[in-house]
Each structure stands twice: as structure tokens, then as C-alpha cells.
Amino acid sequence: MVDRRTILVSSVQACGLAALASGGYITANYLAPIPEGLGEEEVEIPAERLKPGQGVQVVHKGKPTLIIRDREGELHALTAVCTHLGCLVKWNEDAERIECPCHDATFALDGTVLGGPAPKPLPKVPVGVKEGMIQLGEKT
Amino acid sequence: MSGLFPKTASWLEERIGLGDLIKRTLTGYGIPARATGLPFCLGGLAILFFLSQLLTGILLLVHYVPTSAGAFHSVERITLEVPFGWFIRGLHSFGATTMIIAVMLHALRVFFFAEYKNPRELHWVTGMILLLLTLFLAFSGYLLPWTQLSYWGSTVGTETLRDIPLIGEQCVQLVRGGTNVGEPTLHRFFALHVVILPLAFLGLFGIHIYFVRRTGQGGPPTIRPGEPKYPFFPNHVAKELLVFAIVLFVLTLLIIFWPEVREEPADPFNTPKHIKPEWYFLPSYQFLKIVSPKWFALLLQGLAVMVLVLWPFLDRSEERDIRKRPLLLAFSILAILVVLGLGVWGHYS
């Protein structure tokens, strides 16, 4: 037998839960991350600015990306996020390799791991030159 | 235990004893049966809206940027881009107005029912300071969106301090953190609005409620000792929550259907036309405009505030029923009409 008191208390609790649920829904949506508008910016680097042996860091589709010109003049582009724990890797001109400042992972120009704790190679990004400007993302 | 989750409820009850605590401190606390109508829900309504301001304010803080370069854009982003941001922000600004109305009506009830008399003088004093804190909260929050209106409203508002004799200039500069409203002012007002004033409010509210619980509630003037009591919890609290829910519902409709006015970012080199304060400062604004010299107008206003805060010590009569004090009744209604009149005048002038 359900008495009146149980019905009353239960319905108050149900109202409370409903209020909590809608407040929670609004709050969760309000706090959800909003995509940043980083993807739009195009890399605008004149090809001749990057001399053989040099590297530069740019943002490509929201991701830090490393562009390197090797001694032979060939361009390479890689995602600059270390596959170990996400630090940003740097091009070491003298040693001619990519190094992570955090736990000393080292990578070759094609992204393969040379040493250190990184479990996977750095992903490659297609790179080319169009009208004298370095282009990322599509094969040119 | 009854309810939706009886097992969980009794498990929790054994461990934290919340039901027992409620029984001893809340259910056992009775208020006069004749002090349960709408006028007696206003204090509760005020604190519920304060809590709602606390919640929506903390949510706004997640996206708000307290710098002169970032504030306007971040508030615009809250309104236009963040999911439900328009709602949270709307609730915070409509909630501010509602809270002020609730606190003012609460004070009027206490006044007309003469509940401030012995032994409740300090209830009144703390309550009046709470009202002032609420107004300061609203004033400091008004600058934060860094719009033309909020920038120049705060400029005009802080400028009034200049007419304080001798130390006027210092007062203005202290409040602004410089000669003009600018980056330092925003930082000061931000600190006041989100930390200093809310903490002061909560602390003083605790004292206010401590006083109320110590003496019990007064109720209407005609009350006699031994009249029946009514449980504060859950009965009266349920009533207050119901009133809160209804007001919240109305505010939600207002937020949805009241078209959002496009605002312009603050421009310190260009004063817009018709700078007016929010409605709750209009009477004071108009008064300062029509009375001269200015220091005299400020003095009168300061005195009026002092009279309000210290009123229980000025009104020495033992008679609680204001219907038996026609002079006081007439004078207080006249005073309210003058304040309202000044406000309307200020609005249209």
C-alpha cells in the first residue's frame, strides 16, 4: 500500500531530479568546448625564405606543424606534436634531426623515431610549392 | 523513510543523520502561522536569487575575460556563440534586478509590520547593509561587459563622489584606480563583484539569519503571544521554493521573448547620448541633478541612508501597528511616493 506521504515525497523528489537534469543539461552544453577557428589560416611562407638546412614551425589546420628544407633542398613537413606525451618538437639544425625538449625523443626528417621514448613516428604532412609559396595539406 | 529511493535514503540517514539534523534545526523551528503569506516569502526569495546569481555568475566566469581588451568580446561570445550562454547571462542580469526588488520589498514589509522593534533592531541594521551590498554588487557588475553604456554609466556614477568636500578627488581616484574609468577600474570592479562583495554578502547574511533564529520571526503587528506556529521546514520552505520557481519561469519567458539589444564596445573618447543609470539608481541620480550645491545634495543623501540604517534607534515608540500611527504612516507613504516620483522624473528627464 502506497501512502499519501510517500507519493508526496516521491513527487517532490521527482521534480527536484527533473530540475537537476535540465540544469545539468544546460550547464553541460554551456561548458562544452567550442571549436577554435584556427583551421582557416593559410601558411604564407615564400619558398625561398627557407634555406637548405633550416626549419620553421607553423599552424596548419589547428595543429603545430614543422616545415624543414634538407641540405639537398627537398621540403619535409611533419606534425610537430611529439608522439610520446604531446610536447612540441624542434628542428635541430646542427644535428640535422628533430628533437623533443621534454624527454629527449629524436626523430629523422621523415618522422621515424631515432631514439628516446616516442612510440610512433611523427605523422607526415604533404608539402609543396605553388607560385613561390609553400603549400601544406595537398600534393602539389 | 519514504520517497523514490527509500533504501538509499535510510542508508545515508544512518551515516550522515541529515534527516535528524533537519528535524532538530528546521522542522522544529516554527514561524507564526500568520507569518506565512507572500510578504513573508520575500527574504527567502532574495537569498534564493542570490544563490542563483552565485551559480550563473560562476558559469559566466568560465567564459568571461576581465580585461578592457577582452571583456566586450567575451560577453558577446557568451551571448552569441556559447550554447545556452544567452540564457545564463540573461538569468544573471534579470536575476540581479529581481534580487534587488525582492530585497527592497522585504525591507518594506519589515518596515510596515514594524518588525524592527526591540529586540530586533540589529536584524534591521544588518538587513539594510545587505540591501546596500546588493546595490554595490549590481553597480560593480554593470561595468564588467565593458559596453558604451556600462563604461559611461560607471563614469557618471563614480563622478558623483567628486563633490564630497575636501577628499572628493581622492575618493574618485581610489574607486577608479586612476583619473578616468579604465583598465584599473575594471580590475577593481571585477575583484569587488566576484569575490569581495559576494563574500561580504554571505557573511552578513549568516549574521542576519543568526539574529532572526535567535529571536524567532515577529509576524504581523497584531500578533499575540501563544498564537499557533507553522513549521518552517518543509512547509514554509516549500512555499518559498514555489514562489522562486514561478518567478524563475517568468524570467525565462522574459529572457526568451525580450529582444536582445545590440551593444557597442566601450569607447573612452566618445560619450553616447542619454547616459542614465539603471532604474534602482534613478531616484538618487535625479536628486543629485536637481539639488545644489552638489555637496549639500550628497550630504542629504548620506543622511537619508544613515536614517534608514539606524531607523530602529530613531523610532522609539512601542506601538507596532502603523495604522494607529497616522503621522508615521502618512510620512512613510509620502517618502515612498517622492522616491518613486524622482525615479520617474529621472527616467523621463
Ligand code: HEM
Ligand atoms: C555572487 C556571485 C556573483 C558572481 C561570481 C558574478 C559574476 C558576474 C560576471 C562574470 C559578470 C559579467 C558578465 C555579464 O555581464 O554578463 C556579471 C555581471 C553582472 N552582475 Fe554579477 N555576479 C555575482 C553576483 C551578482 C549579484 C548578487 C548581483 C546583483 C544583485 C549581480 C549583478 C550583476 C549585473 C547587473 C551584471 C551586468 C549584467 C549585464 O550587463 O549583462 N551579480 N556578474
Ligand code: FES
Ligand atoms: S613528450 Fe616528447 S619525448 Fe616525451
